[in-house]
Amino acid sequence: MADLELESRESDEGASVVVRGEVDMATAPQLRDTLLGLVDAGASHIALDCRGLEFLDSSGIGVLIAVRKRLGDDGSLTLEAPPPHVRKVLELTGVSEHVTITS
Amino acid sequence: MLLRRRLLLLFVGIVAAVLALGILMILTLRDRDDAQLRERRLSVAVERVAQLSTAYAGQETGERGYVLSRGTDEFLEPYENGRTAARRLIPRLHAALDTPALRRDLVRTTNAVRAWRRQAAAPEIRLTQAGDPDTAVARVQNGRGMDLFDRVRSAQAVLAQRLQGEQDRAEQRLDDIRGTLTRVFVAIVAAALLGAVLAGWLIRRWITRPIDALADEVRRVRAGALDSPIHIEGLPELSSLALDIDAMRGRIRQQLVEADRSRQAVEQSATVVLTLRSELEPIVGELPDGWTVAGRLRAAEGVVAGDCYDLFTTRDGSIALVVVDIAGHGATEGILALRCKEMLRTAITSGDAPGTALDTTAEILGDMGEEVFLTAFVAVIDTGDGCLRYANAGHPPAYVVSPDDVTPLDPTGPLVGLLAPGWETAEVVMGPGDNLCAYTDGLIETRNVDKEFFGPERLVLLLQGARCDEAPAVVKRCIDEVELFSPDGLRDDATIVVLCRSE
Numbered sequence: 001m002a003d004l005e006l007e008s009r010e011s012d013e014g015a016s017v018v019v020r021g022e023v024d025m026a027t028a029p030q031l032r033d034t035l036l037g038l039v040d041a042g043a044s045h046i047a048l049d050c051r052g053l054e055f056l057d058s059s060g061i062g063v064l065i066a067v068r069k070r071l072g073d074d075g076s077l078t079l080e081a082p083p084p085h086v087r088k089v090l091e092l093t094g095v096s097e098h099v100t101i102t103s
Numbered sequence: 104m105l106l107r108r109r110l111l112l113l114f115v116g117i118v119a120a121v122l123a124l125g126i127l128m129i130l131t132l133r134d135r136d137d138a139q140l141r142e143r144r145l146s147v148a149v150e151r152v153a154q155l156s157t158a159y160a161g162q163e164t165g166e167r168g169y170v171l172s173r174g175t176d177e178f179l180e181p182y183e184n185g186r187t188a189a190r191r192l193i194p195r196l197h198a199a200l201d202t203p204a205l206r207r208d209l210v211r212t213t214n215a216v217r218a219w220r221r222q223a224a225a226p227e228i229r230l231t232q233a234g235d236p237d238t239a240v241a242r243v244q245n246g247r248g249m250d251l252f253d254r255v256r257s258a259q260a261v262l263a264q265r266l267q268g269e270q271d272r273a274e275q276r277l278d279d280i281r282g283t284l285t286r287v288f289v290a291i292v293a294a295a296l297l298g299a300v301l302a303g304w305l306i307r308r309w310i311t312r313p314i315d316a317l318a319d320e321v322r323r324v325r326a327g328a329l330d331s332p333i334h335i336e337g338l339p340e341l342s343s344l345a346l347d348i349d350a351m352r353g354r355i356r357q358q359l360v361e362a363d364r365s366r367q368a369v370e371q372s373a374t375v376v377l378t379l380r381s382e383l384e385p386i387v388g389e390l391p392d393g394w395t396v397a398g399r400l401r402a403a404e405g406v407v408a409g410d411c412y413d414l415f416t417t418r419d420g421s422i423a424l425v426v427v428d429i430a431g432h433g434a435t436e437g438i439l440a441l442r443c444k445e446m447l448r449t450a451i452t453s454g455d456a457p458g459t460a461l462d463t464t465a466e467i468l469g470d471m472g473e474e475v476f477l478t479a480f481v482a483v484i485d486t487g488d489g490c491l492r493y494a495n496a497g498h499p500p501a502y503v504v505s506p507d508d509v510t511p512l513d514p515t516g517p518l519v520g521l522l523a524p525g526w527e528t529a530e531v532v533m534g535p536g537d538n539l540c541a542y543t544d545g546l547i548e549t550r551n552v553d554k555e556f557f558g559p560e561r562l563v564l565l566l567q568g569a570r571c572d573e574a575p576a577v578v579k580r581c582i583d584e585v586e587l588f589s590p591d592g593l594r595d596d597a598t599i600v601v602l603c604r605s606e
Contacts (some may be wrong), residue, residue, distance in 0.1 A: 025594065032474075057548060057595070062430045062474040065521060069473055093478065093497035094517020 014045030020052030023060035050082035161185035208262035223248030398600035409436035457481035457494035458528035476520025501541035545595035
């Protein structure tokens with residue numbers, strides 16, 4: 001089983017989460033609970049530190065879409081420094097059009 | 104009665120019996136010691152009485168010898184020795200005699216001796232020593248002293264006889280006590296044996312037999328006789344254990360009934376699921392010469408996949424190829440896949456370009472839910488000139504493999520389910536000898552034991568190697584390779600569709 005480590009910090013500008021490991025069918029619920037929890041807690045700008053993100057499958061894409069939809073037009077979802085293969089998945093699926101990706 | 108109480112009573116009973124017999128044994132032993140002591144003391148007394156008799160006899164012989172020999176001093180010696188011995192013996196003897204009768208006999212003896220000495224021996228010795236031996240001899244000869252000493256003898260005989268009697272009785276008592284002791288010992292051994300046998304019998308009756316009976320019943324249930332109740336009479340502990348086991352049996356039986364009911368329910372719905380699956384996999388009609396097509400869908404769990412593909416020919420003879428991947432896999436996703444497939448087929452058949460078909464479908468589907476989305480690859484191939492028009496909605500790129508080139512057919516729009524739709528239709532040409540391969544991410548995201556992905560590179564290599572084969576062979580080869588790569592099975596649905604144009 002692939003492991004996922006999440007470390008969230010809340011600041012004035014919003015919330016940031018360090019994502020390490022793999023997001024797949026087994027770990028996606030963990031990511032969903034953490035991110036939707038932040039949204040429910042009132043965060044409207046969420047940044048994910050994706051430096052340590054090794055793999056993102058369609059379940060993970062689903063979570064990102066759900067979070068993006070929840071945040072609405074006023075909110076933002078930023079993915080910081082995703083590795084090239086993750087960035088490619090985001091671009092292929094078109095998710096990259098709806099989130100901010102920084103290098 | 105509780106087993107604990109029964110065992111306690113049994114234990115107390117055995118201990119009480121052993122204790123009583125032990126006390127009896129100790130008392131008897133003390134009696135024996137007393138009797139032994141008395142017997143020993145009496146036998147010493149018998150000996151001393153004999154010594155006393157010798158001492159008296161010595162006195163009498165010495166006194167008579169002294170008088171008759173008219174003052175020969177050497178005869179006086181036994182007389183004096185006898186007196187000394189008697190004086191020494193009497194207090195000891197007195198202490199050894201433990202009945203008033205015996206002591207009275209001793210007193211009579213000493214009184215008789217004193218009378219003999221006072222009235223006969225002492226005056227006769229004095230006369231001899233005073234130089235009147237004749238008078239002394241005459242006194243001896245008149246027999247007065249003899250008479251007095253006969254009284255001593257008879258008193259002494261009475262003492263000796265009574266003493267002997269006492270000693271005999273003491274010996275008899277000692278024998279009796281020894282007999283009692285033996286009997287008590289035998290009784291203790293018998294009681295111990297009886298206790299052991301009784302305990303064994305009771306334990307067998309109370310514990311072993313009911314446990315055996317319980318074990319038999321449990322074994323019967325284990326062998327499958329779940330309907331036979333478990334019941335044991337007797338000890339409350341075992342009866343309650345039997346009740347617990349019986350409750351367990353009841354629950355197992357209940358659960359089995361429920362499981363059976365669930366199984367039947369599943370079997371009934373499985374028919375629906377299988378029907379749904381066969382709907383997801385298309386039946387390919389006749390194709391123009393030189394074109395072969397094949398597809399294969401491997402579901403990850405259950406029998407319904409979130410993947411589906413479609414292959415059909417349009418009215419103008421073009422081949423349409425659709426691959427859809429819904430996030431998730433299960434009956435709900437399967438139905439969504441089916442709807443999507445039908446909508447795309449309708450749109451393509453009515454002449455829509457692939458991008459437009461996706462637009463229409465996305466519009467009808469609307470917002471499917473927060474996390475629900477799908478990716479799709481739609482292609483329409485003109486079998487006349489090999490013109491391939493396609494749209495890709497966030498789907499992994501399909502490949503057109505030529506003899507010397509590989510063209511990835513990248514997305515022409517986002518996945519379906521995002522906020523902003525809009526898909527373009529792109530165009531490439533499939534020349535003779537070219538293959539088209541579309542697939543879902545489950546195929547290339549399969550992992551081996553080292554957690555490596557199968558990856559698009561391996562797929563492209565395979566496609567290049569199988570370029571001259573017909574479509575079913577290519578599909579089979581790809582699926583075989585993926586299964587070989589990941590022997591543990593697929594974690595996600597995997598679909599592959601191949602269209603081959605022969606040279």
